Structures are given as structure tokens and as C-alpha cells.
Amino acid sequence: MYDFDTPAPRAGSGAIKWDMRGDFGNENALPFWVADSDYMSPPEVTDAVRDAATRCVFGYTAPTRSYKNAVAGWIRTRHGWEIDTDWIVPSIGIVSELSNIVRCFTLPGDKVLIQTPVYDPFAGVVKTAGRTLVENRLVRGGDDRYAMDFADLERDLRSGVRLMILCSPHNPVGRVWTRDEVCRVAELCAEHGALLVSDEIHWDILMPGQCHFTAGNAGTSDNVIVLTAPSKTFNIAGLKCSNGIIPNAALRRKLAAWKESRHMEGPNNLGAVACEAAYTHCARWCDEQNEYLSGNAKLVCEAFAQRLPEVRIAPLEGTYLMWLDISRTGLDSRTVCEKLTRAGAILNDGRRYGDDRFVRLNIACPRGQLTTGLSSIIACLSEAMGK
Ligand SMILES: Cc1ncc(COP(=O)(O)O)c(C=O)c1O
The missing domain is CATH 3.90.1150.10 (Aspartate Aminotransferase, domain 1)
Known part of the structure; x- marks a missing residue:
């Protein structure tokens, strides 16, 4: 134990x-505020970082084949999604990558939708990029459980939303969206020409009986980007390592070119070491x-x-x-x-x-x-x- x-x-x-x-x-x-944890990270992660430090390789590095295999393996075994390792786009954090994605795939003034109440940097990323924020309110039932208002969502998407940010599982209302809910969101985005960016950073943290359904498995993966990271699960946010999973090669190329032209790099090499160890040894x-x-x-x-x-x-x-x-x-x-x-x-x-x-x-x-x-x-x- x-x-x-x-x-x-x-x-x-x-x-x-x-x-x-x-x-x-x-x-x-x-x-009880910032979303990180107050117990130790897994010993397997700490050992891997310590070993890497003793090898003293601190120069420029890029994610290795074994890193990508570890990410793909975790996604397959924990989330039932078969991905090609070419789809993995490593980054230094979800919020900065969200900002890159919003700026890369939309234009100033374009509508970007979020479902409120929600993790506050979503609104910040949209507003600081000069895009138009569209708020689709979640509705709270008599049992205090939240649900999506699909009629409202469809109306909003029809009004010309270019990109939707889904928070799945949802911070702060604690929902793990069901397969039906995720598929409906993905279908609506596909139908109305919106790019669906699904922030799944909390996907491993599930209460008993809950099963996360990734937007990557929603069947419309041409217009879907899934963002995830080992940072919440294993308490390694300070190591700056996250992963986008982008099945559509054209989207991947466009984002890569956008980031390259702005001299953006990452992830941190010790972060990649920690991520690989976590996904390999810490189920x-x-x-x-x-x-x-x-x-x-x-x-x-x-x-x-x-x-x-x-x-x-x-x-x-x-x-x-x-x-x-x-x-x-x-x-x-x-x-x-x-x-x-x-x-x-x-x-x-x-x-x-x-x-x-x-x-x-x-x-x-x-x-x-x-x-x-x-x-x-x-x-x-x-x-x-x-x-
Ligand atoms: C939904 C969600 N996305 C992103 C983040 C932050 O991710 P990162 O530290 O990789 O930018 C958090 C942190 O609380 C979060 O709750």
C-alpha cells in the first residue's frame, strides 16, 4: 500500500x-485551494527523476520513442483509446497549449465557447486572445448534480462558434461526462463546424464506479483535440509536461507550424522522464x-x-x-x-x-x-x- x-x-x-x-x-x-496534492508523488516517479539527475543530461532533448509509447500505452489501457504515437504533441502545460490552440485555429473576434461555471483560465485564454467568449451555462439538478443544456449548446454552436473547450472531467462541478454526453457534444461540434478541444487533465481521478469516456473515442476525431497530462494524477505540475492528442494530421501540422514560428518549445526534460515513469509504473x-x-x-x-x-x-x-x-x-x-x-x-x-x-x-x-x-x-x- x-x-x-x-x-x-x-x-x-x-x-x-x-x-x-x-x-x-x-x-x-x-x-485547500490550488489544484495540486499535499502527499508525496509516487516513489517510482521520484526514483526516475533522481536517476535522470545522476546521469546529468540537462541539454536540449526531445521526447523519445519510449516516452511516446508510454503515453500511448496509458491511454490504451486506462482510457480504451488506441492512438498512433504520431498523434502525440507534447507541451509544457495545458493552459499554455490551450492558448496556442485558440490563437492558432481561430481569428480575433471569433466565438469560443466554454461551459460555466468552469476552471477560470479558460475564459482568460479566450479573452486575452481577443476572441469572443460564449458562455454555455451548466444546469444544476435537484440532486445538486450538473448537466449540460444541449438545447442551449446547439443554439450557441449554430450562432457561429469556431471552437469549444470541454472540461472533462469537469472542474469545479465534479462531473464525469457519460459516453452519451461526450458523443452528443462531439456530434454537435462536428455538425456546426466547431473544433472541439477537450481538456482531460483530470481523466485519471475517478470516484468508485465512474468511467471516463474520452472525446477521442467519440467517433468524430477529425475535429477533436484532446489535451491531457500526468500533472494532476501524479502531482508533478511543476515539472511542466503535458500532451495533446491530435488525430487529424492537418491540425497537427498547422499547430506545429504556428508554435515553431513563435519559437515555442517543450516539454521540460525531467518532466518527460517523470511522465514516462508515471505512465509505465504507477497504475x-x-x-x-x-x-x-x-x-x-x-x-x-x-x-x-x-x-x-x-x-x-x-x-x-x-x-x-x-x-x-x-x-x-x-x-x-x-x-x-x-x-x-x-x-x-x-x-x-x-x-x-x-x-x-x-x-x-x-x-x-x-x-x-x-x-x-x-x-x-x-x-x-x-x-x-x-x-
Ligand atoms: C481543467 C484544468 N485544466 C488545466 C489545468 C492546469 O494545467 P497546466 O498546469 O498544465 O496548465 C488545471 C489545473 O487546475 C485544470 O483544472
């Missing part, structure tokens, strides 16, 4: 999640992490159900990010986050994702840390509700 109970020594290491706590006004608060670590995270999610749900049922929680199907409805406090999410920080827990303000009735809680941490944080969070919200 791997150890997820021991905290990684992150404070003072430059970790944004820990070392920027002072910016919120409480440098002793426990951090069991990934399964055990999912089990651990599902225990953490259960802890959160039970604590709120018993002590503060007024806070509704979107059912967590995938990702390690929980979406909590704090509207019964009568306060907006910024005010609630300020109170929570003073009480000892830093969460993300839902406003940045597009809904200020919510806060986002990252549960990828040792259970002891979560238990301590939960007590402060529930006590603080109870007080805010006058309980």
Missing part, C-alpha cells in the same frame, strides 16, 4: 498553495490514490450531512475538487472565503469560476489535514448561518 497519510514537506518549498497563504492574510491557514498508485480520495470525499459529505446539511455539495464523480453551495449563509463567496481564511482554511472563491454562491474545496491531502480543516470550515460556516 502506498502512503497518502504523510504530508509532503511543502511549506517553504516555493509551493504556491502553501507559500502564498500570507497573501490571503493568514499564513498559518491550511490550504496501482493511481488506483490507490482514487480509493484514498474517495475516502476523503466521503468524510466531507458525512461531516456536512451530520453537522451542516444546509451546505449542499455537488456529487463528486471525478477530480479531487468539491463544489460547495454556501448560499444559505446569505453571503457571497468572497466574504465566505475571507471568513474561512481567518478561521484557518483557504478555499477557492466560486466567483472566479462563474458562480459566487459556491466555494471550491481541494481534498487531495492527507486525511489528518482534511479532518482539521473540515472542523474549522464547518464551525465557521455554522457561525455564519447563526447556528
Whole structure:
């Protein structure tokens, strides 16, 4: 069994999640914000990076054949998608690659669609490129589970959207989209001439019984780009390595030419080493992490159900990010986050994702840390509700 109970020594290491706590006004608060984890990365990954460091090869490198085989192997065995290794386009991160893709495949003023509430850099990437942001709101059911509004989506796509960014699994509402939902999105994009860019960075982090369906398998792969990375799964975001999977050779060529003309390179060579090791040796670590995270999610749900049922929680199907409805406090999410920080827990303000009735809680941490944080969070919200 791997150890997820021991905290990684992150404070003072430059970790944004820990070392920027002072910016919120409480440098002793426990951090439940930035989407990375607070236990160690898999030992197989650390060993591979250490071995590479002892060989001292730090010059210019390009992803090797064995790297690409490892990426393709993971995608085949974990996600049931047979890819050609030529389709793999390595990069230094999903957000920067999204920005490249938006700028490469659309023109200033073109419409780009996102489904809100959603990971905030999506809107940033679109707006800073001078494209027109189209927001297709997700709808929340009586069971607090979110769904897509396909009628609205179709209307938006028909209005001339050139590119849609799908977040799958979805940060922050925690949905793992079903095969039917993903296929419907892909069909609609194909029908209306929009490029579908599916950000699947969270695809390995699944709660029990959940099965991720990649947009790559939706049957319309000519207009699909899947973006993924080992960074969330294995906690190696700082190593700057991600992968686009682009079945359409013309799209691949266009993106390669666009990046080359702007002198863009990557990924980091130690990131590639870590990625290859993770995808080759860490399937069991990934399964055990999912089990651990599902225990953490259960802890959160039970604590709120018993002590503060007024806070509704979107059912967590995938990702390690929980979406909590704090509207019964009568306060907006910024005010609630300020109170929570003073009480000892830093969460993300839902406003940045597009809904200020919510806060986002990252549960990828040792259970002891979560238990301590939960007590402060529930006590603080109870007080805010006058309980
Ligand atoms: C949906 C989603 N995409 C992308 C990223 C960031 O990816 P990267 O660090 O590779 O830019 C995150 C990080 O939280 C995310 O949740």
C-alpha cells in the first residue's frame, strides 16, 4: 500500500498553495485551494527523476520513442483509446497549449465557447486572445448534480462558434461526462463546424464506479483535440509536461507550424522522464490514490450531512475538487472565503469560476489535514448561518 497519510514537506518549498497563504492574510491557514496534492508523488516517479539527475543530461532533448509509447500505452489501457504515437504533441502545460490552440485555429473576434461555471483560465485564454467568449451555462439538478443544456449548446454552436473547450472531467462541478454526453457534444461540434478541444487533465481521478469516456473515442476525431497530462494524477505540475492528442494530421501540422514560428518549445526534460515513469509504473498508485480520495470525499459529505446539511455539495464523480453551495449563509463567496481564511482554511472563491454562491474545496491531502480543516470550515460556516 502506498502512503497518502504523510504530508509532503511543502511549506517553504516555493509551493504556491502553501507559500502564498500570507497573501490571503493568514499564513498559518491550511490550504485547500490550488489544484495540486499535499502527499508525496509516487516513489517510482521520484526514483526516475533522481536517476535522470545522476546521469546529468540537462541539454536540449526531445521526447523519445519510449516516452511516446508510454503515453500511448496509458491511454490504451486506462482510457480504451488506441492512438498512433504520431498523434502525440507534447507541451509544457495545458493552459499554455490551450492558448496556442485558440490563437492558432481561430481569428480575433471569433466565438469560443466554454461551459460555466468552469476552471477560470479558460475564459482568460479566450479573452486575452481577443476572441469572443460564449458562455454555455451548466444546469444544476435537484440532486445538486450538473448537466449540460444541449438545447442551449446547439443554439450557441449554430450562432457561429469556431471552437469549444470541454472540461472533462469537469472542474469545479465534479462531473464525469457519460459516453452519451461526450458523443452528443462531439456530434454537435462536428455538425456546426466547431473544433472541439477537450481538456482531460483530470481523466485519471475517478470516484468508485465512474468511467471516463474520452472525446477521442467519440467517433468524430477529425475535429477533436484532446489535451491531457500526468500533472494532476501524479502531482508533478511543476515539472511542466503535458500532451495533446491530435488525430487529424492537418491540425497537427498547422499547430506545429504556428508554435515553431513563435519559437515555442517543450516539454521540460525531467518532466518527460517523470511522465514516462508515471505512465509505465504507477497504475496501482493511481488506483490507490482514487480509493484514498474517495475516502476523503466521503468524510466531507458525512461531516456536512451530520453537522451542516444546509451546505449542499455537488456529487463528486471525478477530480479531487468539491463544489460547495454556501448560499444559505446569505453571503457571497468572497466574504465566505475571507471568513474561512481567518478561521484557518483557504478555499477557492466560486466567483472566479462563474458562480459566487459556491466555494471550491481541494481534498487531495492527507486525511489528518482534511479532518482539521473540515472542523474549522464547518464551525465557521455554522457561525455564519447563526447556528
Ligand atoms: C481543467 C484544468 N485544466 C488545466 C489545468 C492546469 O494545467 P497546466 O498546469 O498544465 O496548465 C488545471 C489545473 O487546475 C485544470 O483544472
